[in-house]
Amino acid sequence: MSEFVRMLALDEIGAGVERRIAANAEERAALAARFDLRALGRLEAVLTATPAPGGVRVAGRVEAEAVQACVISGEDVPARIDEPVDLLFLHDVGQGGEEVELHEVDCDVLPIEGRSIDLGEAAAQSLGLALDPYPRAGAEALAAARRRLLSEEAAAEREAAEKARANPFAVLKRNG
Template identity: 40%
Template sequence: MSDLAPPELSRIVKLSDLGEAPVNGEIIANADECTKLANRFDLPKVSSLVAEYELVSDGEKIKAYGLLKVQLTQFCAISGQPFPVNIREEFQIAFVKKQAEALTPEAEIELASEDCDVMEFQNAQIDIGEAVAQSLYLALDPYPRGPDAEKIAKQQGLKSEEEAGPFGALSALKDKLG
């Protein structure tokens, strides 16, 4: 048995439950799952998470199409203050059978753009919940800016993105010369 804890939002779908017709489903995270997701992604709070999905068997692949709706709180990258965020994100994921070959630490992995939305499955089952959790992580703004970010940035003497860009330095030099 594995010592690893199950994913925070695990929803297992057995491949034997999939037929020719698409399978529709919905995931609604409970309070405990929301708390665990917030901890996993270093967020102050995940208030709600709902994902609607459709699974389609496509030969060796299982394709998942869906919509993720999340209410959460993030920390502003400028002020450090928490602020509410609503995410509404479509996702597409292809589940493929896990390959038996093991990679050595020296092995290079090359990913094509279409590989970024691919997840492996094994034991004839997929975890659509973990796929949704990973889709949430990808939807998060890595440098979130709260409602007061611009004001606080000016108070701290930080430059705006336009001022700090490659032409910002030229503009500052022009101001000094002219």
């Protein structure tokens, strides 16, 4: 089951219908877990559904504010998403069990299952595709993480040296 469900019945579309949707705090927390985000502060979309041959075209924008983890340092990396959406929901996508070859222009084609489409899941998938797969913190944050790491290593070395000095048998071990 999707974390962000906003169903639009096909019979509501008529000549076209616009929907403004926003994820609540619980939905954002579930989506943050799904996309391995530290936080998802906002997810909103303005989507217009219009009839298209064989289905429904959904176009609009998805906006979000998220926090990802830097792939190098683990530091927080803010992400602001403002992405156009252009999807085609079709009734007969790969029906009958036959193999379907997708072309580049077909990559934004989704199946219609039943008598409605899920605008929330469409927005969630658009968010997932817009996120940086390798987020990196800025130079200052990376430098601060390096300094912390070096100071932790230096502290560990000092602690080991102090333990060696405090051990009365350390002198015998060095001389023996």
